[in-house]
Amino acid sequence: MEMLKFKPLEETQGQVVGYLHSPITEMEIHREKYPCVLVCPGGAYAMVSQREADPVALRFFAAGYQVFLLTYSVGEQARDFRPLKEASETVIRIRENAEAWHVDPDRIAVCGFSAGGHLAGSLGILWDSPKLLETYDNKGGKNRPNAMILSYPVITADEFAHVESIENVSGCPKGSEGYAYFSLDRQVSEKTCPTFLWHTVPDDCVPVENSIRLMEALQRHGISYEAHFFPRGGHGISVCTKETGTPDSHNAQWMELCLRWLNQEFEYQL
Numbered sequence: 361m362e363m364l365k366f367k368p369l370e371e372t373q374g375q376v377v378g379y380l381h382s383p384i385t386e387m388e389i390h391r392e393k394y395p396c397v398l399v400c401p402g403g404a405y406a407m408v409s410q411r412e413a414d415p416v417a418l419r420f421f422a423a424g425y426q427v428f429l430l431t432y433s434v435g436e437q438a439r440d441f442r443p444l445k446e447a448s449e450t451v452i453r454i455r456e457n458a459e460a461w462h463v464d465p466d467r468i469a470v471c472g473f474s475a476g477g478h479l480a481g482s483l484g485i486l487w488d489s490p491k492l493l494e495t496y497d498n499k500g501g502k503n504r505p506n507a508m509i510l511s512y513p514v515i516t517a518d519e520f521a522h523v524e525s526i527e528n529v530s531g532c533p534k535g536s537e538g539y540a541y542f543s544l545d546r547q548v549s550e551k552t553c554p555t556f557l558w559h560t561v562p563d564d565c566v567p568v569e570n571s572i573r574l575m576e577a578l579q580r581h582g583i584s585y586e587a588h589f590f591p592r593g594g595h596g597i598s599v600c601t602k603e604t605g606t607p608d609s610h611n612a613q614w615m616e617l618c619l620r621w622l623n624q625e626f627e628y629q630l
Contacts, residue, residue, distance in 0.1 A: 361381070361421070362378075362379075362381075363380070364461075365377050369445060369449050372433045372445070373434070374442075374443075374446035376430050376431075376450050377417075377428070377429045379417055379418070379421045379426070379427045379428075379429070380426050380462065381394055381424070382462070383462055393458075393462055393463060394424060394426045394462055395424075395426070395469070396425060396428065396454060396463045396464070397425045397468075397469045397470070397471050398468065398470045399412075399416050399417050399420070399427060399429045399430065399472075400432065401472075402474030403434065403474070403475055404524045404525045405524075406434055406435060406524065407434055408431050408476075409473070409596065411604040411605065411606075412473040412476065412596070412598045412604075413429055415604050416473070419615055420619075423619050424630035426461065428454060430446065432447065432476075433446060435528065439530070441492050441495065441496065443479050443529065447479055451470070451505060452498070452502045455468070464626075466506060467626040468505050469505055469509060469622055469625075469626075470483050470505040471508070471511070473596070474511070474514055474522075474525070474595065474596060475514050475528075477511055477514060477515075478514040478525060478526075478529065480505075480513070481508060481510055481513055483504075483505055483508070484508035484555065485544050485548055487505075488551065491541070504551075506625075506626070507553055507554045507622060507626070508553055509556045509622070510557050510571070511559075512566055512570075513559075513566070513574070515544045515545050515570035515573055515574045516569065517539055518543065520569040520570055526542050526543075527539065529542055546577070548574070548577035548578060548580075548581050548583065550581055550582065550583070552581065552583045553583075554583065554585065555578055555584070555585040555586075556587075556617075557571050557575060558571070558588040558589070558590070559588075560590045560593035560597070560611065562591075562592065562593065564595065565594070568589060575587050590611045590614070592608075592611070593606075593611045594606075597611060600612035600615075
């Protein structure tokens with residue numbers, strides 16, 4: 361494994377760690393490029409969760425993906441689209457360095473959890489938002505991911521909103537126009553990328569209606585998606601292992617289901 365670090369934007373808090381495979385060129389085995397996953401942990405845009413960071417990144421790495429882990433701006437620094445700009449710039453940087461980092465630039469997914477799911481969803485939905493483009497150059501859409509994986513994501517700004525997350529990222533009070541803008545289910549379009557979505561039904565922090573609202577929006581706009589709703593379990597369960605403090609062999613199936621979906625989307629076999 362090769363590791364690298366960089367700041368996506370010098371003027372923000374954001375930091376990226378990359379976990380990279382080396383090319384395989386022995387005998388009949390030959391692989392010089394790998395698909396890629398950008399991981400965005402949760403934390404209500406107030407902090408960045410450790411248990412949704414390396415435990416997730418290393419699972420994707422073990423499945424044959426190049427992986428980049430984004431620690432994005434939080435708190436007051438989460439305003440003014442900073443996390444979305446950091447995620448966008450990370451994807452652009454990956455594409456611009458695809459040859460050196462052995463990445464297939466047409467097979468880049470973003471994976472997020474809770475508020476990190478909101479950030480990942482923002483990247484897949486708002487990548488060309490006029491409001492974003494007022495202050496950010498997305499290089500003609502180079503920031504658009506090819507797929508997104510949303511784990512118990514913050515989505516809505518309605519009665520099922522995780523208010524702290526939406527207030528932190530919008531910098532606006534509940535009920536205001538700026539707050540409502542970050543309701544991602546209202547921003548889905550035909551340009552939204554294919555989506556894998558999962559949630560636990562009893563989630564008492566980010567209600568399952570967040571994922572249901574997004575699924576309905578994807579359905580209305582004809583966007584390909586796969587969704588799984590688990591009948592037991594709470595919030596923030598990551599990969600559902602002892603390492604993350606949330607062992608659950610049934611819910612842990614989301615990871616294998618996700619990899620099967622992503623491998624199919626990317627036509628990828630290790």
